[in-house]
Amino acid sequence: MNDNNYAIIMAGGIGSRFWPISRTSHPKQFIDILGTGKTLIQQTYDRLLKICPKENIYVVTNEIYTDLVRKQIPDMADGQILTEPVMRNTAPCIAYGCFKIESINPNAAIVIAPSDHLILDEAAFVATIEKSLTAATQHGCLVTLGIKPSRPDTGYGYIQYTDKILNSEFHKVKTFTEKPTLEIAKTFIQSGDFLWNAGIFVWSVKAILTAFKKYLPEIDDIFEEAKPVYNTDDEKGYIHNAYQQCTNISIDYGIMEKADNVYVIPSEFGWSDLGTWASIYQLAEKDEAGNATIPAEKVVMYDSSNNMVSVPEGKLVIIKGLHDFIVVESNNTLMISPRSEEQGVKQIVADVKQKFGTKFI
Amino acid sequence: MNDNNYAIIMAGGIGSRFWPISRTSHPKQFIDILGTGKTLIQQTYDRLLKICPKENIYVVTNEIYTDLVRKQIPDMADGQILTEPVMRNTAPCIAYGCFKIESINPNAAIVIAPSDHLILDEAAFVATIEKSLTAATQHGCLVTLGIKPSRPDTGYGYIQYTDKILNSEFHKVKTFTEKPTLEIAKTFIQSGDFLWNAGIFVWSVKAILTAFKKYLPEIDDIFEEAKPVYNTDDEKGYIHNAYQQCTNISIDYGIMEKADNVYVIPSEFGWSDLGTWASIYQLAEKDEAGNATIPAEKVVMYDSSNNMVSVPEGKLVIIKGLHDFIVVESNNTLMISPRSEEQGVKQIVADVKQKFGTKFI
Numbered sequence: 001m002n003d004n005n006y007a008i009i010m011a012g013g014i015g016s017r018f019w020p021i022s023r024t025s026h027p028k029q030f031i032d033i034l035g036t037g038k039t040l041i042q043q044t045y046d047r048l049l050k051i052c053p054k055e056n057i058y059v060v061t062n063e064i065y066t067d068l069v070r071k072q073i074p075d076m077a078d079g080q081i082l083t084e085p086v087m088r089n090t091a092p093c094i095a096y097g098c099f100k101i102e103s104i105n106p107n108a109a110i111v112i113a114p115s116d117h118l119i120l121d122e123a124a125f126v127a128t129i130e131k132s133l134t135a136a137t138q139h140g141c142l143v144t145l146g147i148k149p150s151r152p153d154t155g156y157g158y159i160q161y162t163d164k165i166l167n168s169e170f171h172k173v174k175t176f177t178e179k180p181t182l183e184i185a186k187t188f189i190q191s192g193d194f195l196w197n198a199g200i201f202v203w204s205v206k207a208i209l210t211a212f213k214k215y216l217p218e219i220d221d222i223f224e225e226a227k228p229v230y231n232t233d234d235e236k237g238y239i240h241n242a243y244q245q246c247t248n249i250s251i252d253y254g255i256m257e258k259a260d261n262v263y264v265i266p267s268e269f270g271w272s273d274l275g276t277w278a279s280i281y282q283l284a285e286k287d288e289a290g291n292a293t294i295p296a297e298k299v300v301m302y303d304s305s306n307n308m309v310s311v312p313e314g315k316l317v318i319i320k321g322l323h324d325f326i327v328v329e330s331n332n333t334l335m336i337s338p339r340s341e342e343q344g345v346k347q348i349v350a351d352v353k354q355k356f357g358t359k360f361i
Numbered sequence: 362m363n364d365n366n367y368a369i370i371m372a373g374g375i376g377s378r379f380w381p382i383s384r385t386s387h388p389k390q391f392i393d394i395l396g397t398g399k400t401l402i403q404q405t406y407d408r409l410l411k412i413c414p415k416e417n418i419y420v421v422t423n424e425i426y427t428d429l430v431r432k433q434i435p436d437m438a439d440g441q442i443l444t445e446p447v448m449r450n451t452a453p454c455i456a457y458g459c460f461k462i463e464s465i466n467p468n469a470a471i472v473i474a475p476s477d478h479l480i481l482d483e484a485a486f487v488a489t490i491e492k493s494l495t496a497a498t499q500h501g502c503l504v505t506l507g508i509k510p511s512r513p514d515t516g517y518g519y520i521q522y523t524d525k526i527l528n529s530e531f532h533k534v535k536t537f538t539e540k541p542t543l544e545i546a547k548t549f550i551q552s553g554d555f556l557w558n559a560g561i562f563v564w565s566v567k568a569i570l571t572a573f574k575k576y577l578p579e580i581d582d583i584f585e586e587a588k589p590v591y592n593t594d595d596e597k598g599y600i601h602n603a604y605q606q607c608t609n610i611s612i613d614y615g616i617m618e619k620a621d622n623v624y625v626i627p628s629e630f631g632w633s634d635l636g637t638w639a640s641i642y643q644l645a646e647k648d649e650a651g652n653a654t655i656p657a658e659k660v661v662m663y664d665s666s667n668n669m670v671s672v673p674e675g676k677l678v679i680i681k682g683l684h685d686f687i688v689v690e691s692n693n694t695l696m697i698s699p700r701s702e703e704q705g706v707k708q709i710v711a712d713v714k715q716k717f718g719t720k721f722i
Binding site for chain 1: 381661680686694702705716717
């Protein structure tokens with residue numbers, strides 16, 4: 001294993017689309033949402049252990065989740081848990097992690113990984129990342145992983161690639177498109193030169209800091225000025241203040257869409273961003289009537305099909321004559337909603353907040 | 362208030378039709394099933410206080426419910442709580458209560474009342490009972506209250522009455538019919554001489570003990586032999602043994618259908634036996650979309666109608682796109698079932714018992 005390999009796990013999201021299972025105080029990445037025995041961040045960490053020495057793996061998260069990270073990844077030293085005092089999207093989070101790593105190892109090559117995605121084929125993932133680390137180090141380019149699309153999903157971002165190739169697999173990126181309409185998504189799929197944006201990046205620390213300086217100079221200034229405090233007792237306090245001054249901007253919008261050295265590797269490793277209950281339902285084990293239950297031990301169904309049921313362990317559930325519904329209970333909240341209507345969860349959360357305050361959010 | 366007036370509240374049922382709200386350990390009569398602030402047995406007791414001195418009101422219940430009765434009716438002395446070691450239907454329960462009362466007051470006139478019914482018009486109920494106590498005392502007859510039927514319900518028993526009249530309102534009973542088919546129920550309603558059997562009886566203690574001697578001599582023997590122990594320290598132990606020897610038989614089948622001095626008073630006092638979730642739904646307050654929620658404080662519905670929702674207080678429930686369902690949660694059990702299918706609850710309870718044992722029953 002290459003000691004120059006590093007990883008940054010981004011774990012600051014609040015997972016509001018999975019309410020009521022996911023709450024602000026305990027978001028999706030800290031939940032074993034598929035009932036596999038490991039939470040999503042634990043799965044992410046375990047995957048990255050195949051790529052980097054464990055002391056080279058960092059988590060960036062909101063400071064309110066520090067204890068959750070400590071508890072779920074007990075192998076991680078406190079110095080590897082980078083905390084944000086406020087949510088500022090991905091660019092500041094990535095800048096913080098990369099500047100800190102650069103101060104430790106200027107030859108680092110870094111994988112940036114979301115903490116709440118599912119990857120079924122770990123070997124293919126590891127192979128793709130290793131090729132990407134090599135290419136990124138050799139060519140100083142910014143690599144993003146593109147997933148070969150299987151359907152015209154309108155919930156994902158798309159990456160269009162060109163024929164300009166590095167290391168026979170890395171294509172220069174032409175455009176990024178956020179969540180297209182169904183019609184446009186269909187033309188993307190037909191054209192054959194579009195991939196899903198998985199939000200997983202690979203680059204040398206040199207290349208990304210160069211990009212920050214060029215495309216996000218204000219953020220670069222903030223973390224450049226912090227150089228004397230990285231890995232000292234002053235880091236936390238200094239960053240806490242510095243973070244407040246950062247613009248709220250994504251790495252895609254701030255750098256990837258602008259830089260001229262961005263390459264994508266078309267990938268297949270059983271990826272899902274687990275962004276909706278539909279995606280969880282799709283991946284969950286189902287009985288012959290299409291009912292998915294997590295955990296399944298005490299759910300009894302009569303004349304019911306294609307439901308997705310997730311309730312606290314030990315709870316007995318009887319369902320009769322129900323079809324194509326989500327039945328989710330968590331934290332003293334029960335939600336019964338058609339599977340097709342799940343995009344309405346955000347509205348529900350807003351309504352609940354208005355009616356009952358933040359108690360249930 | 363006449364000191365000869367007594368009441369026996371029958372409270373031994375296990376209420377399996379209201380599972381999971383009603384459990385063997387905490388059946389329907391001990392629940393505030395309509396969310397009124399009082400449990401059904403408390404409502405029953407309060408009603409009877411208008412008819413008898415409070416020391417003349419007795420409860421017969423299974424011994425496992427003794428503490429529930431004590432807690433819910435703290436005014437009741439231990440000597441007024443009669444316990445059955447086993448379920449033996451209504452005849453032994455009524456025999457026990459009546460023999461015990463006879464040993465205290467041989468001139469007693471007694472109301473027998475189920476503990477788990479709803480009566481909306483208390484004044485009409487009290488007036489009916491008082492007329493019945495008078496008629497029963499005057500004529501030594503067995504009076505049963507007949508409810509004027511509003512629909513051809515197939516869940517009730519029916520009483521056919523004749524033109525032979527006592528005290529201008531009490532009709533001699535011709536036949537009793539248990540749960541008829543819909544077709545037969547319709548002819549009953551059309552004929553105009555059928556009433557619903559409310560299971561509420563009024564008689565003098567002399568008349569009922571005479572009837573026991575004549576129609577149920579074995580049960581009569583058992584409670585006759587117990588005469589020396591009533592209202593002594595030995596009562597409980599003696600009855601405990603005696604009860605095991607009693608036949609399992611209802612008062613309707615054992616006496617009312619056979620005796621020739623049975624009279625019915627056609628009554629109207631907003632009665633329901635609350636025998637099904639449908640009857641609860643019918644009586645509950647509903648919003649403009651026909652949704653009934655007990656308690657209603659934290660139930661939010663979208664595009665949903667004619668549902669009946671009952672969950673523990675404090676629980677937040679979100680329901681979307683659901684119509685004509687029962688959603689009930691209690692004791693760590695959630696049941697979601699069409700309102701029309703509620704007769705299936707008994708089958709569900711049997712299945713749950715087979716799969717998970719008695720833990721949830």
